[in-house]
Amino acid sequence: MKKAFSLFMMIMLVLGVLAACGPNREEATSTENEGSNKAGEEPAKPEKLVVWEDTDKEVALEPAIEAFEKEYGIKVEYKTLGMADKIRDQLRLDGPAGNAPDVVTLPHDQIGQVVVEGLISEIEVEQDVLDTFTESSVSAQMYDGKLYGLPKATETPVFIYNKALMDKAPATFDELYTFSKDFTKGDNYGFLALWDNYYFAHGIMGGNGAYVFNEENGALNRDDVGLNNEGAVRGAEYIQQWYKEGLFPKGIIGESGGSAMDGLFNEGKVASVMNGPWAFQAMKDAGIDYGVAPLPTLPNGENVKTLMGVKGWHVTAFTENQYWATKLVEFLTNEESAKTRFETTGEIPPVKSLIEDPIIAENEAAKAVAVQSSYAIPMPNIPEMAEVWSPMASALQQIATQKSEPKAALDSAVDTIQKQIETNHAK
Structure with a gap:
């Protein structure tokens, strides 16, 4: 009995000491509030x-x-x-x-x-x-x-034209095509675009129903690539038509295409181009009196769906x-x-x-x-987008040079894109 009583007294003594050492509830609440106030303050300024x-x-x-x-x-x-x-x-x-x-x-x-x-x-x-x-x-x-x-x-591509060579921006691509057929002779071209680069080609293909990655519930589905669907093929066929009929020079295909196109426009040899705001300053420096408009509507009546x-x-x-x-x-x-x-x-x-x-x-x-x-x-910003550019550039260059039919080239590109996604982006 004495041992039990002694043990009880020791336990009570320890509890009393712990209670004396600990903060009371009011002090704890005050400390917590003080910490919250400090957390809301601006941190020290760096030099x-x-x-x-x-x-x-x-x-x-x-x-x-x-x-x-x-x-x-x-x-x-x-x-x-x-x-x-x-x-x-x-x-x-x-x-x-x-x-x-x-x-x-x-x-x-x-x-x-x-x-x-x-x-x-x-x-x-x-x-x-x-x-x-x-x-x-x-x-x-x-x-x-x-x-x-x-x-x-x-920024997004727009329609830019030389006012000395074109009175006003055409409302439709059908009008632009007719103008280009009449204007294009020798080193002079009615309209140029870098359609072997998917950044620019998307406007035409997207306006016909293509998409890079389908959006589902607010997120991009990397497994649903729409670059070889019916709309994509239809857009690619339209792109190929311009190259096939000699309305675009061979020199604007490939990595040097951008500088070649800019040079021709700034020399006054091109009536209009599909280009972006980044090109304006060089045009001003070249003394070109240029106009800018939204891109003409496509033959199907849809707007050009550019990447932003x-x-x-x-x-x-x-x-x-x-x-x-x-x-x-x-x-x-x-x-x-x-x-x-x-x-x-x-x-x-x-x-x-x-x-x-x-x-x-x-x-x-x-x-x-x-x-x-x-x-x-907006351009897709998921990491898998990195796998799109190169295969699509290869496909579009094959299409532009008529070395491949659009459907076959796009099928091959999508196959490559999907394989690279599986290899380089594990889920």
């Missing part, structure tokens, strides 16, 4: 943030940086690299080495791959920030239901300043910064308030891009 911008676009970045530094007292440094490939490739090297920037710009179709590789981070912004932009431009910054950046510019590219700002996965890097991304894409970017680079901002602004609404080129974008679809 500087580093940005990687696209080549030759720093003219738009510098005033935005100056305004950000003035408002937040954080120094921002930048360097320029080719956005299409150099930034992603350099980030793969500099990130693990500890030399990565805080913020980078990338084309939206690379988002899926860089997310999978762990190169950029998901960001969180308020809804009113997202409401600043067009819905399609925001969706282009999403991957697997998460937001990985904010859009800074959108969206450039964005992204927070890298290697930054130690996630909060402030996100603040910088918000600042670089706000209305003032977007307007400055348009004024200095001609890049079209997907900022809703600016689309109705006279600076864009009264600008023929900007308006054409905005209208054509309404018919366009």
